[in-house]
Amino acid sequence: MKHTFLGGSGLRMGSLGLGTLTWGRDTDVEDATKMVTALLNHGGTTIDVSPVYGDGLAQQVLGSIFSGGVDRSEVVIIAHAGEFYHDDGVRFNGGHAALTASLNATLTELGTTYVDVLQVAAPDPRVGIEEQLESLAQIVRSGAARYIGLANHPAWRVARAAQYLADLHLPRLAAIGAKYSVLHRQPGGDLTAVAREFDLGIIAQAPLAGGVLTGKYRHTIPATSRAATEHLSATVDPYLTDKPRRIVEAVTKAADGLGRTPADVSLAWLLDQPQVTTALIGARTHAQFDQVLSLPIEPLPGPVAQAISEI
8 A cells, every 4th residue: 555644744554444434323343353454465554433433333333343353553543533422313422621631532542642733623713723722732732633624614714824834833633634525525625735835735535435436336226335324324315416426427437438436437537536645445345455456546537537536
């Protein structure tokens, strides 16, 4: 697996990472352990976790994997701060106390003293961004996080945050987390421009659009797929309309011409986009994850890459 630095930071990450959205709910400890083992065996390092993934159980699953013998030092952990899981839904609080409490709970569940990247999970209009950034800087200085980032934030807010930290000589912003794929290209505009300006690494979420870019939804909805699952269908439904279907057909045609798969072509295109450091694969089973890890993901021929960009 190829590795690169997260933006202008000193943190090296594998081009493919492991998402844990389904862990503890749809993915049991055994399957999750197999995924982590496969990731490490293929030279990968990166695992993305959140207090709300798997109905609040994902972090406990990862913690049990570490306690079961997987070496924490071999893994790059991307953690989300400020998200809280409750029976009546997910809540977010971006205040200082909430960010700190969220991180402390994550560290306890993972059985570790630090995370490699701590991302504020979403904007909180009730809290001044200065308070959030001062909190993140304090967390880095304490050693509880090595680098900081913002996930699911608009470009203007990321730019403001990066400039604020730079002006006050505080720990720099290193990462932007965002949904990014052939079917979801919004980060390729202003967000990429901001990432270039401040040398930030983009952590691509949902790089296969919930599995749609594998081509498995071209003709039907498989009975065991996300789209057929009540609590996961919302992650797929936006990509099953006419326009995304036409794009998937074009990607499939390009893949057939190259003797490759739609997933391979989609990931190769994404990882070639400016500032993209890693793509997080949120497979539900180790078999699905193994299939992705087995892809060559070699650079696309220039005309093919250009054609996909212009679809």
